[in-house]
Amino acid sequence: GENVEQHPSTLSVQEGDSAVIKCTYSDSASNYFPWYKQELGKRPQLIIDIRSNVGEKKDQRIAVTLNKTAKHFSLHITETQPEDSAVYFCAAREYGNKLVFGAGTILRVKS
C-alpha cells in the first residue's frame, strides 16, 4: 500500500519568510494530493490540493508542486504570518479513495 513520508517534523520561520514542507509517496498510482492544516485542538481543514495531471497549483500565499517522476510534492507558504502556525499534513490518495497521511509538520511562525 501507499506510504507517505513528510519532512521536516518541525519548522520554525520568522514572520515574512517562506516555509517549505516536503512529502514523498511510494505508490505511483496515487493521483490526488491534498494538504490539510490543523490548528491546536481543531479539525483538519483542506488548504490546497493537486491532481497528478498538474505540476503546480497556487492559491494566494500557498502553492503546491508535484514531481510525479520523483514521487514527491511540496507545500510552499510565502510571506508567513503568525496565524499560519499550525500542524500541516500532506496526503496521497491511493486506490479506493483512501487517503494516506504523512506524520505532520509543526510550523511555528515567530513574530
Place this chain on the structure above:
Amino acid sequence: GAGVSQSPSNKVTEKGKDVELRCDPISGHTALYWYRQRLGQGLEFLIYFQGNSAPDKSGLPSDRFSAERTGESVSTLTIQRTQQEDSAVYLCASSPRGGIADTQYFGPGTRLTVL
C-alpha cells in the same frame, strides 16, 4: 450549512469497556471516512463507506473495531473491550461523492481516553 458533527466530544472509559462513537456527515455526502489520530501523530485511516457499496475496512486495527453506516447518514464506530492504546482522537470526514478529487470535510473529533 451544517458541517460534520461528532459525539461525544470527549469520552473517558475504563479498560475493557465498549464504546460507541457517532458521526453525522454533511447532508447529501455519500462518502464517509473514519480516522484515528494519536497524540502528536498523523491521521490513520480506519474505514471508508461509499453509498451502498461494501465498506473498505482495510484500516481497522483489530476485530475489536467495527463501524456501521445507515444509508448515507449517520455512522457509528464501535470499539469493544477497549485498551489503553485505543486512546486517541477519532475523526470522521465526509465528502460529496468519494471521487478522485473530492474534498474531505472533517468533524471536530471524539477524544477517547481509556484508563
